[in-house]
Amino acid sequence: MKRIAVFGYSVMSLEAMSRLNQEQYSIIFIGKDDAEAALVAEKGFDTKVIDFRNDDALRSIGIGADVDILFCFYPRDFDNVFLTISARALDKDITIVAIVDDPESAEKLLAAGANKIIDPYEICGRKTHEMLTKPDITNILDNTVFGRYDLNMAQIEIPKGSCLENTKTSDLKLNEKHNLILIGVVDRELGDQLHFAIREKEHCLDAGDVLVVMGPAREIKAFKKEVEQC
Amino acid sequence: MLTRLIVYFAYVLKKSRRYQCTKLFFYNLLENPNSRLKSYFDIFMICLVMLSVFLLIYEVDNKLGESELLFEHGVISLFIVEYLLRGWVYSDNHKIILEHYEKAKYLNVPFPLGKVAGIIIGKKIKYVFSPLALIDLLAILPSYRPLRILRVFLIFRLFKLFRYFNSIKLFANVIASRRFELATLGISLGFLVFVATTGIYLFEKPANGSQVKNLFDAFYWAIVTVATVGYGDITPQTTGGRIVAMALILIGLGILSFLVSIIVAAFNEEMDELRESSTYAELHRFDRFIIICGFGRVGQHIAAQLKKDRLHFVIIDTKEANVLKAKRQGYLVIHEDASKNGVIQNAGINKGATAVICTTGDDVINVYITLTSRHLNPDVRIISRANNQDNVKKLYQAGASNVIQPFEIAGMVVAEYIGQPVAFEAILGIIREESHIIMETLCVHPGSFVEGMNVGGIDFEQRKLMLLGIISANPAHQKHKNSYPIKNQHFYFNPEPHFVLRDGDLLVVIGREYAIDYFREQIEKSRLKNGRKR
Secondary structure, three states: OEEEEEEOOOHHHHHHHHHOOOOOEEEEEEEOOHHHHHHHHOOOOEEEEOOOOOHHHHHHOOOOOOOOEEEEOOOOHHHHHHHHHHHHHHOOOOEEEEEOOOOOHHHHHHHHOOOEEEOHHHHHHHHHHHHHHOHHHHHHHHHOOOOOOOEEEEEEEOOOOOOOOOOEHHHOOHHHHOOOEEEEEEOHHHOOOEEEOOOOOOOEOOOOOEEEEEEEHHHHHHHHHHHHHO | OHHHHHHHHHHHHHHOHHHHHHHHHHHHHHOOOOOHHHHHHHHHHHHHHHHHHHHHHHHHHOOOOHHHHHHHHHHHHHHHHHHHHHHHHHOOHHHHHHHHHHHHHHHOOOOOHHHHHHHHHHHHHHHHOOHHHHHHHHHHHHHOHHHHHHHHHHHHHHHOHHHHOHHHHHHHHHHHHOHHHHHHHHHHHHHHHHHHHHHHHHHHOOOOOOOOOOHHHHHHHHHHHHOOOOOOOOOOOOHHHHHHHHHHHHHHHHHHHHHHHHHHHHHHHHHHHHHHHHHHHHHOOOOOEEEEEOOOHHHHHHHHHHHHOOOOEEEEEOOHHHHHHHHHOOOEEEEOOOOOHHHHHHOOOOOOEEEEEEOOOOHHHHHHHHHHHHHHOOOOEEEEEOOOHHHHHHHHHHOOOEEEOHHHHHHHHHHHHHHOHHHHHHHHHHHOOOOOEEEEEEEOOOOOOOOOOEHHHOOOOOOOEEEEEEEEOOHHHHHOOOEEEEOOEEEEEOOOOOOEOOOOOEEEEEEEHHHHHHHHHHHHHHHHHHHHHO
């Protein structure tokens, strides 16, 4: 189970925390004060109050030890930059996701060691644009993949010794057998790029390859189980 | 009898499409400020006027040849035709006749032919005496040989340019808007010149060796001095004259700077309005455009994306800094409050706007703009931003078609990035068209080869496409499984091979852009072919 530490109270941090599967992730919210922590605790998350400027306090919640992912969601960019620098110094491998208020701060955050920068305004702008230009597609994705229905996108890694090893992607026939659509495959031998399953090239699956599929949640779950067990 | 004939003729004109079209064409050519045709005509006329003026200058020292005379006659004929056409377009006689005829018929009184004729002639006379028509006439008249004496009026040809240059019209309008101040200043200036003329005449005329010989010399000196030009050809010799000169120079300076300040202030005040009206004019040339209310961070991103797509849009914002930013990017901007009915109406919510985007940082304003827009146009698409989750419902109630929550979306993006990075990047890549693989919808047109076909019968694999699902509002499909309701339609995910496609269904496919385009083309072609057969 991966451990995630979330810094900064906002609509966005609550949304991100509620969307992450609590069976897969152990989430801890770090508040500035007790009031903030109490608000988040009400939603059923573990909370702690520390001063993020203090390295010992950061260590005490597991940064540098068992925390795998860090969310820097403070409203002020310099707080996020400071937290990123501190956390990166404590742990070289930690994944840091930070939000940015001023687009100019994005470079600073990257330089400080953040892995992914999120600009809420940019995302919102893009989303509006998508809604304008491709209303049908956006509607489907919003209502299904990103929304309340159980139609999901998922990535499934082929484990070592799986029966799918050495299977051709065209022989998978996921749409017939599992009611899933194979969107694409990441062939680890060829890099991290996703190859869409549009019959341009035949892929032979190896251990470590990733299948990106779309379908109802229970079918995905069943298929995942099958891949792991067979 | 005559009345009946006139009324009959008026009805014929009213019904004649040809007459209406011809009149509309000439209106667009000569008068309609939003017409492209008029801009071309104006440029043509500017060139013609300039050429004819050059010919006049050439004529001063040289005798005109046959071809030049022919050109001159051609230009004059064109001026005459233009003058008459403008007179024709100026008012609709048949409308006046019919209006009065119907009124008379309703009241059961005889048709007042004389009165109507008076009104029609009155309208045309009004045209003849309008300043621009007078200039037109004066530019034509001197070319008539018996009126050679009026040659001085040939200079009016240059004034004709007034008609075609918008900036000159603008200058005239600005000056006209300050009539009162300028008139007051003109009266004081006139008084000053009068006092100075009398003073210098009284002091200088009797003096020995005086350069002021008569009252006109005095007046000429006063004007040259008050304008601070001071040629020096006439200079005061007496002490009294010099005192008058000193006073006149000082007061003249004051009055001149006052004049300049009035004109500058007028321009400053009018400029914003003029810029805005030019924005409206430009906007009305587009058939389809989008209105973006609020040019904050989100608005800026949307504008940049739309620009990339070469879609037309206009920005409405109240903040000076945002307006400046948008102007610097070269966007069309209206510096106004979008929540006012008039503003959003002028922006064209009923004249070509396809969507309104409310993206200010304040939910209260977004709700208000949404409500205003929905009230003004029940069919326009409204996409609104909600910064607070509680307001999403209110925005939908106000009439928004879609509501976007920046922080919620960002939160979702983070969760997806952590959970399914590959899948998520893939879907984002598809939506944003970053790779050549895109997701598109293809419509099953009636009469096309796909209508009535089984999904299994269309070889998507062969076409190098991936069928994700089908969007349809057709109740015939409802027996199929994997259906997800979306607004008034259903999305059928991974349809079975026996799923029969019906007219109006949308196929959601993923594939390379050209593969999708090719398939779409085939559907279109088959539709046209079958349509022709039928």
